[in-house]
Amino acid sequence: MSDNQLPKEDPRHPGNWAAATRAVRAGQTRGLEQEQSEPIYASSSFTYRSAAEAAARFSGESPGNIYSRFTNPTVRTFEERLAALEGAEACVATASGMSAVLASTLGLLRAGDHIVASSGLFGATASLFANYLPRYGIEVTVVPLTDVQAWRDAVRPETRMLFLETPSNPLTEVADIAALADVAHEHDALLAVDNCFCTPALQRPLDLGADLIIHSATKYLDGQGRCVGGAVCGDAKTVGEQVFGFLRTAGPSMSPFNAWVFLKGLETLDLRMQAHCRSAGVLAEWLAAHPAVERVHYPGLGNHPQHELAARQQSAFGGIVSFEVLGGREAAWKVIDNTRLLSITANLGDAKSTITHPATTTHGRNTPEQRAAAGIKESLVRISVGLEAVVDIRADLEAALAPLKA
Numbered sequence: 001m002s003d004n005q006l007p008k009e010d011p012r013h014p015g016n017w018a019a020a021t022r023a024v025r026a027g028q029t030r031g032l033e034q035e036q037s038e039p040i041y042a043s044s045s046f047t048y049r050s051a052a053e054a055a056a057r058f059s060g061e062s063p064g065n066i067y068s069r070f071t072n073p074t075v076r077t078f079e080e081r082l083a084a085l086e087g088a089e090a091c092v093a094t095a096s097g098m099s100a101v102l103a104s105t106l107g108l109l110r111a112g113d114h115i116v117a118s119s120g121l122f123g124a125t126a127s128l129f130a131n132y133l134p135r136y137g138i139e140v141t142v143v144p145l146t147d148v149q150a151w152r153d154a155v156r157p158e159t160r161m162l163f164l165e166t167p168s169n170p171l172t173e174v175a176d177i178a179a180l181a182d183v184a185h186e187h188d189a190l191l192a193v194d195n196c197f198c199t200p201a202l203q204r205p206l207d208l209g210a211d212l213i214i215h216s217a218t219k220y221l222d223g224q225g226r227c228v229g230g231a232v233c234g235d236a237k238t239v240g241e242q243v244f245g246f247l248r249t250a251g252p253s254m255s256p257f258n259a260w261v262f263l264k265g266l267e268t269l270d271l272r273m274q275a276h277c278r279s280a281g282v283l284a285e286w287l288a289a290h291p292a293v294e295r296v297h298y299p300g301l302g303n304h305p306q307h308e309l310a311a312r313q314q315s316a317f318g319g320i321v322s323f324e325v326l327g328g329r330e331a332a333w334k335v336i337d338n339t340r341l342l343s344i345t346a347n348l349g350d351a352k353s354t355i356t357h358p359a360t361t362t363h364g365r366n367t368p369e370q371r372a373a374a375g376i377k378e379s380l381v382r383i384s385v386g387l388e389a390v391v392d393i394r395a396d397l398e399a400a401l402a403p404l405k406a
């Protein structure tokens with residue numbers, strides 16, 4: 001892009017753009033057609049003008065595209081735009097959020113290494129850590145997300161990574177990223193933060209000292225429930241070389257079409273996140289006062305245990321609200337079944353509001369003991385607050401909760 005030729009001190013230089021501008025413009029390189037919207041490069045391989053050019057490309061002497069398992073212009077535009085939003089030197093796009101977790105663990109760790117991870121992780125991440133990584137000699141110790149001393153106590157000489165999600169799913173517990181970055185760095189370990197719930201619109205973990213950011217692009221980055229994808233962000237060596245090296249070899253790559261959908265998602269991310277947060281705040285307050293609701297989990301509520309920390313660490317409180325109803329599983333299922341507007345699905349981060357019963361869906365594969373340890377009760381309902389008018393979402397929940405009072 002010609003703007004890249006501007007001197008760094010020029011306010012129009014891409015490096016000086018505000019987040020909203022980066023979300024719309026970063027990473028775009030116009031082609032010969034002078035297109036306005038980024039094209040989808042549906043090409044598995046790329047050609048060379050000569051055998052010598054091919055040789056230079058393959059040896060890494062000259063930059064450029066080779067093969068879409070690891071170099072595709074549409075995917076690269078998405079990577080550059082997300083890196084610009086997270087304030088990262090490098091970003092590697094992956095086929096799913098889970099392949100982002102896989103690429104950052106298998107790409108950076110080896111047999112004998114140890115991970116300390118928070119309890120209550122996304123179900124598939126918890127299962128990967130408990131059932132698969134140990135087969136390859138990588139051990140994982142699980143600690144409570146919010147207990148910094150427990151993280152410190154769990155670190156061993158062979159600990160190479162601390163891994164967490166904040167806010168957590170579905171209870172929206174908030175970890176102190178800066179404090180845990182210090183714990184990691186005292187032991188030469190990396191702090192990896194799954195930033196799926198906040199996105200860079202609300203929280204920038206690298207600014208707080210984290211080393212790696214994991215994304216499920218499937219959620220808010222897409223924002224309309226269309227595609228599965230993921231990404232890892234971090235520095236040029238850890239992510240740009242090591243995670244990229246694993247991706248290029250093992251191949252859990254993002255398709256150009258999905259990258260294009262996520263690129264378009266990023267252009268409206270900031271506006272969407274503001275709207276999700278605004279409506280979630282209204283609903284959380286309203287639910288907290290409802291007689292059939294025992295407890296509401298939302299970082300924006302004054303009685304949330306990490307409310308102050310969330311206010312400091314995030315620019316807003318997020319779009320996920322969980323609540324416990326009186327009457328256990330039966331009542332929770334009744335509320336879910338009584339809704340008409342909300343979609344019954346475990347996905348989140350969609351323009352359409354969704355409602356789910358974590359104990360029997362997202363966390364259904366955990367043992368009852370694991371769920372109890374994570375505090376996920378049978379009476380818990382999780383909603384991902386969408387972009388419908390908040391009065392309509394509230395009316396749907398009001399009608400769904402009404403029979404419980406009787």
Ligand SMILES: *Cc1c(COP(=O)(O)O)cnc(C)c1O
Nearest residue numbers: 096097098122194196216218229
């Ligand atoms: C969905 C999700 C993942 C996994 O992402 P996929 O795109 O489904 O593979 C990881 N972490 C969190 C917090 C998620 O919500």
